[in-house]
Amino acid sequence: MEIPVIRDCASGEDSTPLSQSILAECMETSGMEEGRAAGEWAGNILSGQTVVYSCGVIGRAGETLAHNHCPIELELCRQLSQAAAEIMKDQFIGLGDEGDHELLPFYVTANEGIEPPVEITESVIRSAFGGTIDPQAELAIEPLEVGREWWQAVATCCQDDEQVLAAWQQLVRWFADPAGRVFPYRADLHHPVFVSIDNRWEVVAAEDAGGCVLPRLAVALTPAGSLVGVISCVVHT
DSSP states (O other): OOOEEESOGGGTOOOOSSHHHHHHHHHSOOSOOTTSOSSTTSSOSBOTTEEEETTSOEEETTOOOOOOOOHHHHHHHHHHHHHHHHHTTTOBOOTTOSSOOBOEEEEEOOOTTOOOOSSOOHHHHHHHTTTOBOTTEEEEEEESOTTSHHHHHHHHHTTTOHHHHHHHHHHHHHHHOGGGOBSSSBOOOEEEEEEEEEEGGGGGSOTTSOOEEEEEEEEEEOTTOOEEEEEEEEEEO
């Protein structure tokens, strides 16, 4: 049986030092409650009921979730996400972030017997997050390629930091080249994307309503349908 690594992070309970620390921040209210009804997403991008398990599966507290994971697939997800995060080690995400957020390992291990998605779409991301993303949030999903809109934002924010840009370029190559992923066998990934999860209702909130913690992911799919890569977040006030 899988063990929850986040139970009630909205009230400050400790979490693991991996992606769960980012997800915990995205669960916290951020002073933007004004103008919205109280509820799961009153000032936070992820539901305050979010639970994350050691296999990476995300859901709501009290829900019964399937954990029919192949042990080999689970270990592959852990190794892949750790390897991706190692490339970005000690680098801040930038992208207008008003904090100092690094990119950390992220994975959601697929269950055996599922039909794997052929590409990463908004519905795939929302499903991977177990329905915990604010329904009003907008998701921008772009190919993880140099020159795309997300890359232009990275290049603008990090134009004076060649080390950060070099790390991002290496990460893009790593996702694209299976020869660079040997654990000790080649690990195939497909459809790498950059995902931005944003609250669009913030534009109509009161001017002094505060900010929001918004997730950013660079992820791809394994042949079995697991989602693996890195996660971070940006604070925009």
